[in-house]
Amino acid sequence: MIICPNCGNQEMPGALFCKECGTQFTIIGRDPTLTIPSDLADHLHEELSEDNENIVPPTPDDASLSLFIIETGQVIPLEGLTEYTLGRSAEDQPILPDIDLAPYHAYEYGVSRLHASIKISQPNALLIDFGSANGTQLNGQKLAPNKPYPITHGDIFSLGKMQIQLLVNR
Amino acid sequence: MDDLTFYDRLGLPRDATHEEIRRAYRQLVLRFHPDTNMNKGETELFIDIQLAFEHLSDLKKKTDYDQQLPPEQDIISPLNIKTYYSQPSLVRLSEPQLIYTLLELTIQPDTELWVTSTPLNISLVVDCSTSMQGIRLDTVKLTAIDILRRLQPDDIFSLIKFNDRAELLIAPGNLADLKSAEMKVQLLQAGGGTEIFKGLEMGFSQVDQFHSSQRINHIILITDGRTYGDELSCEKLADQASARGIGISALGIGSKWNDKFLDHITSKTGGICKFIPDGGDIRSSILDELTRLGSSLSEQISFNYQTSPDVELSTVYRLQPDPSPLDPISPLILGYMPRHGTMSALFEFVIKEIPKNLTEYVMAKGFFNIEVPHHTVRTKYINRIIITRQITPEPMRQTPPGVILNAMTLFSIFTMQERAREEMNNGDFSKAVRHMENLATNLSQKGEENLAQSVLNEVAYIRHNQSFSEEGEKLIKYGTRSLLLPARSGEN
Numbered sequence: 001m002i003i004c005p006n007c008g009n010q011e012m013p014g015a016l017f018c019k020e021c022g023t024q025f026t027i028i029g030r031d032p033t034l035t036i037p038s039d040l041a042d043h044l045h046e047e048l049s050e051d052n053e054n055i056v057p058p059t060p061d062d063a064s065l066s067l068f069i070i071e072t073g074q075v076i077p078l079e080g081l082t083e084y085t086l087g088r089s090a091e092d093q094p095i096l097p098d099i100d101l102a103p104y105h106a107y108e109y110g111v112s113r114l115h116a117s118i119k120i121s122q123p124n125a126l127l128i129d130f131g132s133a134n135g136t137q138l139n140g141q142k143l144a145p146n147k148p149y150p151i152t153h154g155d156i157f158s159l160g161k162m163q164i165q166l167l168v169n170r
Numbered sequence: 171m172d173d174l175t176f177y178d179r180l181g182l183p184r185d186a187t188h189e190e191i192r193r194a195y196r197q198l199v200l201r202f203h204p205d206t207n208m209n210k211g212e213t214e215l216f217i218d219i220q221l222a223f224e225h226l227s228d229l230k231k232k233t234d235y236d237q238q239l240p241p242e243q244d245i246i247s248p249l250n251i252k253t254y255y256s257q258p259s260l261v262r263l264s265e266p267q268l269i270y271t272l273l274e275l276t277i278q279p280d281t282e283l284w285v286t287s288t289p290l291n292i293s294l295v296v297d298c299s300t301s302m303q304g305i306r307l308d309t310v311k312l313t314a315i316d317i318l319r320r321l322q323p324d325d326i327f328s329l330i331k332f333n334d335r336a337e338l339l340i341a342p343g344n345l346a347d348l349k350s351a352e353m354k355v356q357l358l359q360a361g362g363g364t365e366i367f368k369g370l371e372m373g374f375s376q377v378d379q380f381h382s383s384q385r386i387n388h389i390i391l392i393t394d395g396r397t398y399g400d401e402l403s404c405e406k407l408a409d410q411a412s413a414r415g416i417g418i419s420a421l422g423i424g425s426k427w428n429d430k431f432l433d434h435i436t437s438k439t440g441g442i443c444k445f446i447p448d449g450g451d452i453r454s455s456i457l458d459e460l461t462r463l464g465s466s467l468s469e470q471i472s473f474n475y476q477t478s479p480d481v482e483l484s485t486v487y488r489l490q491p492d493p494s495p496l497d498p499i500s501p502l503i504l505g506y507m508p509r510h511g512t513m514s515a516l517f518e519f520v521i522k523e524i525p526k527n528l529t530e531y532v533m534a535k536g537f538f539n540i541e542v543p544h545h546t547v548r549t550k551y552i553n554r555i556i557i558t559r560q561i562t563p564e565p566m567r568q569t570p571p572g573v574i575l576n577a578m579t580l581f582s583i584f585t586m587q588e589r590a591r592e593e594m595n596n597g598d599f600s601k602a603v604r605h606m607e608n609l610a611t612n613l614s615q616k617g618e619e620n621l622a623q624s625v626l627n628e629v630a631y632i633r634h635n636q637s638f639s640e641e642g643e644k645l646i647k648y649g650t651r652s653l654l655l656p657a658r659s660g661e662n
Contacts, residue, residue, distance in 0.1 A: 001265060012520070014268035016256055016570065017582040019589060020605070022612040024578070 005133035065118070065125060068165040069104050070156070075167070083119040085130075086159060087112060101162065110134040110160030118166070124150035125166065127157055134160035175239060176222035183537055183552045184239075188227070189476060190536075195223040197501065200413040247551035249540050250276045256570045256578075259562040260531055266522045269533070271557055272489075272574050275504075275513040277467060289324035290463055291385040293342070293373040296358070297393035298331045303360035306423055309452040310392055314355045316453075317460065318348060326385070328376040329355065332369030333362030342376050364393060367400035370407055370418070377416050383541075386463050386506075387416045388441070391432075392456065394423040401431055408438040412503060415541070417441040417469050421455055424448050425641035429648075433494075440469060440505030442492045445648040447641065462491075466506040468542050471513065473502040475536030480525070483534065485518040487584065489577055493651045495584075500536065507540065516577050517557075524561055532558045580653050583612055587625075587650050591643065599636055603629055613650075621649045 002011045002025060009020035017024045065078040076099060078084050087097030088106035090113055101111050112132035119126040129136035131145035138149055138157045151157065153168035177184050180194045198219050225231045256270035294317070296302075296310055314329060318340075321327055328342035339358070340351050373389040381387050389411070397404070411418055419441040420432040429445065436443040442462075446455050463469075477483055486496040491508050496515065507513055519533050538553040570578075590605040606629045613622035628642040 012266050012268045013261065013263060013565075014257060014270075014521075016268075016270065016574075016578045017585075019582075019585055021608045022582045022586050024582070 064169050065120065066167045066169070067099070067118075068167050069101075070163040070165055072104055074104065078118065078120075081120075083117055085114055085117045087114045087116075089113070101159070104162070106159075106162060109162035111162055112160070115159045116157075118151070119148065124152050125168070127151040132159065174218075176225050176235065178550075179218050179222040180226065181539055181550055181552070182226075183554050184236075185554070186226075186537075187476075188229075190474060191223070191226045193474060193500065195219070195227070197413065200409070247540070247553050248278045248542070249538060249551055249553050250278055251538065251553055251555055252276075253555070253557065254571045254573050255559060256574050257559070258566045258568050260521060260524060260559045261565045262524055262561055262563050266520055269519050269521060269559065270570075270574055270578070271517040271519065271533075272571075272577055273515055273517065273555075274573065275471070275507065275538070276511075277507060277509075287322075287464060288466065289322065289326075289385045290460070291326040291342075291377055291380050291382060291387045292460070292463065293328045293330060293376045293389050295330045295332065295336075295369040295373040295389060295391045297333070297364055297366075297369070297391075297395060298358060298360050299333045299362055299364040299395050300360055301364075301394050301426065302423075306394060306452065307358065307360050310456070311355050311358055313453045313456045315352050316457070318351055318355070324385075326380045328373075330369055330372045330376070331358060332365065332372070333360075334365050334368070336365075336368040336372040338372060338376070342380050364395035364397055365400060366391070366393060366397035367403045367407065370404055374407055374411055374416065378414060381414065381416065383415075386466060386469055387414075388463055388469070389416065389418045390456070390459055391418065391420045392423070393420065393427055393432075395426055396428045397431070404431075404435055405438070408435045412439040415470050417463075417506070419443065419459055421446060421452075421459065422644075423450075423452060425639075425644060429644055437494060437496060438503065440471070440503040442494065442505070445644045447645060462506075462508075465509050467509040468507045468540050469505070470539070470541040471504040471507050472539050473500070473504060473536060474539065475500045475502065475534050477519070477534040478532055480522040481533045482520045482522065483517060484520050485516075485585075487516045487518075487577075487581055489514045489516060489580075493580075493584075493653075495588075501539075514573075514577075516574075516581055519557075528561055530558055530560045532556055579616065580650075583609065583616075583650050583653060586612065587646055591638070591647070594632070594638055599632065603632055606632070616653075618653065621646070621653070624649065 002013055002015055004011065004018035004020060004023055006023040007018060007021040009018050011018060015025060067076045067078065069076070081098060084099050085097040086099045086101060088102040088111050089096050089100045093113055095114065097114055110133065112130070112134070114130050115132040116127060116129045116136045119128065126148035127136070127138055127143070128148050129143045129145045136143045136157060136159055138151060139155055143149055151166055153166065156163055156165045158164065177186065180191065180198065182190060182194050225235050252274040254272040254274070260269065261267065294314060296314070298307065317327070326342045327340065328338065329340040331337050331339050339354050370389065370391065373391070377387050377389055408418055416439065418436050418439045420436050420443045422429060422432060422443065423446045425448065429443070433443045444455055444459070446452055483498045486498045486502060488494050488496050488504065490512055492505070496502060496504065504513060504515060521533065524531055535556040538555065540551050542551070586605055586609045590602045590609060593602040593605065606625055610622045610625040610629070613625060624642065624645050628638065628646060631639045631642060
């Protein structure tokens, strides 16, 4: 079964376009973004609310902003830019994301190659989804693509199924 | 004709299967049965066909016959068929899968033998009901006179007017008196209803009377209205025309005619159905149709096929020369082949299950028949074709060939509008609206802003009236078809 990354409609293997919304399925290059069934992604925030109390954010380094990968416990500092694109690198990809999540099993989590961005602004940082295949959720709410959402310290967002917490060191 | 083999008589390749023999015979019976056939000399043909079938359908007789048959002469078909597939292989899966095949037909012309232009045997069947009054009928009249003046000596032309009944205005045959023929056309008056069967029936009998293998035999119907109650008779007539090798085309003017019905009738014969919107150019549409017929090499390309048991041919879409969906039943009537040009059609196969222990799967096989008008006789050619793929455990990632991708871009648009119209018919307005909006998005992504806007206008209309506007529905249906015209998709 192929699931349309645009509208979630199911098509038979071998289909070249979605009969629901017209999206073409042609794969140019390898490793298309793994499509996660939408119901799974929708349940994410429920799982989150249970786990929430157990998460103890570690003390960030000197960087003012950093990302905490919840599943693996790693911290990625955000330094030197005012806007950071998030995604995963793949072969033959012309534009690489500033923050490459490929080492953190981004492919398995359904992160798109250019999934979202975090823009540093006052008073809040802004999170923007780039119309990714599996979408972006902020504290359990799905984001509309290409619209900025304010995000602050402690907020948890997920790219596909990958959960990340934003840490701000003021 | 004496050296024709039994296979030749049935239009079959020598390796035809029993099923193929049976099918070919059934088609020919429809075409040449003495009960339906008015032509002299064809009763003998029918007897020949009977004899051929008796031999070939009986396994023992067939074996004996095959043994004494002289070796096959190499008749090279001028038809060249290229096959493209959307994937290099079928994947062994536990669920159904899709595969697309595009067949591209080109002709290698044997200029020595073939006539340079094919004379026409045409009947123009003109709706003269009340609604045609005014500019519509006036334009048709002027165009008909134009046609009369342009006819070549070899052409056969008749003109029929119909409303509640049909009248033969210009009889086929030699136009001895052009002036009086023109006068008759000038005096045409509109009035009465629209009974398409009456017109078609008379058109058919005129064309059939002068039916000739050296000509393009065709009926052109011009109408702006709906016919009531005689749809089934029209369908039967279309089947009969198709079997006799007579094509039917329809030109629908304005928004009130029944596009579904006329699409159906014309596609049965390989003809085309065109929409002329209000204010559209009636004259050039009619003349274009005549030019198209005059420049065609063959009106009779058909594809006899059989799919494997777990394979379904779900959709066939002719991309060139005239984009149109085709009935996916064997024999597939592909319609006319332009003298200089290409015919291509996209096939969507659903593979429900792949039998175990196979490394290659034959999805369908069959043969193409093409008849080409010759100086003296019409020559038949046969091309055998097998649609097959190897089976692999894993998908072989490969970008589909460019011709398939090009076709797909436009085929997806066609599919979406078909779907929206179907949902509308089922009263599923919210779904139809959603699909129409998706369609508009796709059209504007492809740079078809005008058509996208028409679709959005139609969405607004549907929201308000819970139905398509007659004009809008046709505009979208035929507009998306013309997107597929070779001039616009022709890079590959």
